[in-house]
Amino acid sequence: MSPDLLVSLLSSTAGAATPLLLASLGELVAERAGVLNLGVEGMMLVGAVTGFAVTLSTGHAGLGLVAAMIAAMGAALIFAFLVVSLRANQVATGLALTLFGAGLSAFAGRELVGQTVAPLPHVSLPVLSDLPFLGPLLFRFDILVYLSLLMVAAVAWMLARTRLGLVLRAIGESPHSAHAIGFPVVALRYGAVLFGGAMAGLAGAYLSVASTPMWIEGMTVGRGWIAVALVVFATWKPRRLVLGSYLFGGVTVLQFHGQGLGLAVPAEFLSMLPYLATIVVLVIISRDSRTILLNKPMSLGQSFSPDA
Amino acid sequence: MARLEARPEPSRRMMLVSPLIAALAMLLTGAVLFAVLGQEPAHAFYVYFIEPISTGYGVGEWLLKATPLILCGVGLALGFRANVQNIGADGQLTVGAIGAGAVALQFPDAQGPWLLPLMLLAGTLAGMAWAAIPALLRTHFNTNEILVSLMLVYVAYLLLSYLVHGPLRDPEGFNFPQSRMFQPAALLPLLVEGARTNGAFLLSLAAVAGAWFFCDRSFAGYRMRVSGMAPGAAAYAGFSEKMNVWLAFLISGGLAGLAGVGEVAGPIGQLQQSVTPGYGFAAIIVAYVGRLHPLGVLLASLLMSLLYIGGETAQMELRLPSAITGLFQGLMLFYLLAADLFIHYRFKPRLQIVVPPHPRGAPIPGSGETVP
Numbered sequence: 118m119s120p121d122l123l124v125s126l127l128s129s130t131a132g133a134a135t136p137l138l139l140a141s142l143g144e145l146v147a148e149r150a151g152v153l154n155l156g157v158e159g160m161m162l163v164g165a166v167t168g169f170a171v172t173l174s175t176g177h178a179g180l181g182l183v184a185a186m187i188a189a190m191g192a193a194l195i196f197a198f199l200v201v202s203l204r205a206n207q208v209a210t211g212l213a214l215t216l217f218g219a220g221l222s223a224f225a226g227r228e229l230v231g232q233t234v235a236p237l238p239h240v241s242l243p244v245l246s247d248l249p250f251l252g253p254l255l256f257r258f259d260i261l262v263y264l265s266l267l268m269v270a271a272v273a274w275m276l277a278r279t280r281l282g283l284v285l286r287a288i289g290e291s292p293h294s295a296h297a298i299g300f301p302v303v304a305l306r307y308g309a310v311l312f313g314g315a316m317a318g319l320a321g322a323y324l325s326v327a328s329t330p331m332w333i334e335g336m337t338v339g340r341g342w343i344a345v346a347l348v349v350f351a352t353w354k355p356r357r358l359v360l361g362s363y364l365f366g367g368v369t370v371l372q373f374h375g376q377g378l379g380l381a382v383p384a385e386f387l388s389m390l391p392y393l394a395t396i397v398v399l400v401i402i403s404r405d406s407r408t409i410l411l412n413k414p415m416s417l418g419q420s421f422s423p424d425a
Numbered sequence: 426m427a428r429l430e431a432r433p434e435p436s437r438r439m440m441l442v443s444p445l446i447a448a449l450a451m452l453l454t455g456a457v458l459f460a461v462l463g464q465e466p467a468h469a470f471y472v473y474f475i476e477p478i479s480t481g482y483g484v485g486e487w488l489l490k491a492t493p494l495i496l497c498g499v500g501l502a503l504g505f506r507a508n509v510q511n512i513g514a515d516g517q518l519t520v521g522a523i524g525a526g527a528v529a530l531q532f533p534d535a536q537g538p539w540l541l542p543l544m545l546l547a548g549t550l551a552g553m554a555w556a557a558i559p560a561l562l563r564t565h566f567n568t569n570e571i572l573v574s575l576m577l578v579y580v581a582y583l584l585l586s587y588l589v590h591g592p593l594r595d596p597e598g599f600n601f602p603q604s605r606m607f608q609p610a611a612l613l614p615l616l617v618e619g620a621r622t623n624g625a626f627l628l629s630l631a632a633v634a635g636a637w638f639f640c641d642r643s644f645a646g647y648r649m650r651v652s653g654m655a656p657g658a659a660a661y662a663g664f665s666e667k668m669n670v671w672l673a674f675l676i677s678g679g680l681a682g683l684a685g686v687g688e689v690a691g692p693i694g695q696l697q698q699s700v701t702p703g704y705g706f707a708a709i710i711v712a713y714v715g716r717l718h719p720l721g722v723l724l725a726s727l728l729m730s731l732l733y734i735g736g737e738t739a740q741m742e743l744r745l746p747s748a749i750t751g752l753f754q755g756l757m758l759f760y761l762l763a764a765d766l767f768i769h770y771r772f773k774p775r776l777q778i779v780v781p782p783h784p785r786g787a788p789i790p791g792s793g794e795t796v797p
Binding site (some may be wrong): 195214222224346385389395399403406 | 521
């Protein structure tokens with residue numbers, strides 16, 4: 118394999134992995150607080166269409182990304198209100214959010230189809246990016262690739278080392294005990310879901326502003342769901358999300374480079390790989406039910422009512 | 426602000442009223458949305474909800490689009506009741522379409538009356554087989570069936586895409602990604618002249634009746650209901666969870682596959698790149714709005730189908746984007762879930778401070794003193 122191909126493979130792997138990493142990191146925080154949000158796909162679509170529209174009209178990708186986060190947080194707020202305040206079924210509400218996000222984004226983006234924006238510029242880290250071989254390989258990505266990795270470190274530190282993280286985990290394990298001690302269960306669950314929304318919005322905008330730079334209806338094609346699966350794969354540990362995301366990024370990239378690598382398989386079968394890989398990985402992780410039981414937040418998916 | 430208090434037991438009345446509240450709230454939102462888009466709401470409503478079913482042909486289209494929703498919705502509702510979450514009906518529908526299509530394309534000259542039943546069987550079995558994968562992985566490897574069934578939707582789409590681009594493509598079709606048109610013997614009979622409603626609608630009604638009987642009258646249906654409502658009690662009674670998972674997936678997968686046959690052997694008449702505008706996902710909403718009851722699913726499907734054809738009419742006549750349909754569908758489920766709060770909770774009236782009716786200086790009975 119030539120160095121150029123390796124660089125190109127790695128760079129597109131990072132491009133495919135970053136949205137997965139961002140979205141799954143947000144979902145992980147929500148799940149650690151005990152809220153299962155199956156609406157990641159919908160929030161990503163809302164973020165993708167908003168990010169693209171704002172970038173297109175203002176010319177600033179940065180503004181687009183911020184707008185995407187705000188819009189997706191709006192969607193997450195609806196979800197949080199329903200499941201945290203109104204104690205609705207989390208699975209059903211998450212599905213509703215996905216369907217709603219798909220409908221809303223198709224509706225809002227109907228005039229945007231076919232247009233394109235300048236992709237997010239790649240940053241060149243001084244000195245490092247000029248290193249021979251390693252420079253182009255590791256230090257010439259767009260800013261979100263680095264930001265997503267920093268976010269993982271920050272979230273891992275927050276969960277493991279800060280009071281906020283401790284309280285968040287306590288709420289995810291037993292909201293009733295946490296409530297009895299006096300921790301703000303409702304407020305923190307709102308916060309965790311909104312953080313998940315912001316990350317999903319950023320992930321969606323990454324697709325429409327950085328990787329594809331255009332808006333296509335339903336352009337996430339299941340990445341939001343893969344992000345949910347990645348949280349299980351990572352057994353709710355932030356650092357393992359990096360491994361999972363880059364693994365899946367690599368599998369996704371295979372379909373574009375499959376022909377180049379001499380794989381004589383129809384394109385559709387290569388496109389199936391990320392979905393099939395998700396299933397295989399889920400089977401491997403879940404096979405031993407103790408792995409799941411030991412790591413899953415105990416209250417995941419259950420409503421909490423303070424007076425019960 | 427009024428606070429919520431838990432009802433002593435779930436309100437049956439709210440169970441039935443809540444979908445109506447949701448539909449009403451959706452209509453209100455629709456009115457606002459129409460106004461924002463510069464439409465006269467009353468006229469837009471007429472175009473969206475009345476005009477499409479004002480002709481015999483329109484009613485036919487209404488029932489035609491309701492058919493796959495009923496078939497998928499009935500099956501999904503059955504599983505949701507038992508806490509088995511199959512959300513991959515769209516994939517099972519697609520694979521059912523492939524199964525039926527493969528049979529029709531395999532026997533291009535067949536004219537016999539055996540062809541259609543064979544297609545129905547192939548489609549149903551294909552849908553079952555596709556649904557068996559998440560069932561197997563859940564029962565044997567403890568794998569989350571939501572994620573697996575959803576992933577398989579995308580795999581099914583890609584499989585169909587591969588087939589119509591490759592092995593099943595019409596050699597005389599100018600390279601369009603579609604199969605040849607099915608022969609008349611491979612098409613479901615129309616119910617009445619002048620409308621496109623076909624025999625699949627009767628099958629969907631039979632599915633409603635069958636599911637009703639299964640849920641309310643059979644022991645297996647009872648076991649599934651108990652498992653959904655009280656998993657602990659079901660386990661104590663020795664009801665097998667695995668059995669429920671298998672039943673739920675095989676029934677819902679088979680019905681979704683049947684819906685796929687109804688599409689390709691009905692209005693579509695061939696295999697195409699896509700055979701569903703997301704019926705399998707809309708059926709999730711249908712199942713919830715229909716209160717997971719077969720009759721409710723029937724009614725909810727009719728409403729959802731009206732949203733589909735209303736969206737098409739509105740697009741043609743008012744140049745409203747058809748994507749508005751998806752928006753309405755999502756909104757409706759949101760409203761329903763919000764309204765469902767009142768099944769388990771009710772507003773607690775604010776406590777009134779009751780002022781004692783005794784004026785100052787009045788004697789307090791039995792004490793010999795007076796009120797200060």
